[in-house]
Amino acid sequence: MIVPSALFVLYLASQAKRSFSKVSNSRSHVVAALYAILWLVSIFNLAWCSLQVWECAPGKQFMWSVISLFTTSGMLFLEVSLIAFLLQGNHASGREALTQTFLISTLVVGLDICLKGIYIFGFGILLFDFNTKGSQWALWVIHTLLLTGVYGLIFFMYRSRWRERLPGKPAFQNYISIMFCVNATALLACALAAHGTGLGLWLYNITVICYHAMxxxxxxxxxxxxxxxEDDLHLENVYYSEMKDAGFFDVDWD
Structure with a gap:
């Protein structure tokens, strides 16, 4: 996991000057906020991948739980934000989309942190120990079930008469398809692990590796x-038109 995570951070760093300039000159508060959060979460994820030995190290399990909680919460915040953008379609402007989406994301992630915090700090359950059989799997079943349900809903919306309410860019559809498959696999793994099956532990660890790496x-x-x-003005206009339906931009081009 550490190699792809480190390479991605290095890639962001290599593109930082150009990216910051473009974000500063853009009209999109949403893209700017998303890019800033992506940087923060990428650093947390790299730290999480680098400190894997803490998972089983005596005396380090508390700190491992803390960094795992922050890292997974940051990634969940991005997931919920992007789901909210897609579901809003073209019914909100960029500023409205930013406010509404981040409000939804904050509420969802805040609830998620509180629930996981009760498990970790209240009951002393090693929630992020994916190599043992225990009561932590009940929460992960619920977690993956909810995500699978949401991604599944959007996946089937793209294949129904409701698809016109969603952004039509193929990359968005591919993203939803991939995340639906990953979460469905994780749900199956959690269910197997909750029943004490070794295959479930192995399969869930594979999904965790893929998730944090990719x-x-x-x-x-x-x-x-x-x-x-895209540097060419014409290409930017094309991109703007594609992204407008997702509520990524504040105002229309003049």
């Missing part, structure tokens, strides 16, 4: 890469 690059490629790579 989710942030996937998010960047899907939602931000085109914005930073």
């Amino acid at each position: 989710y942030l690059p996937l998010l960047y490629v899907t939602f931000l890469a085109d914005f930073f790579q």
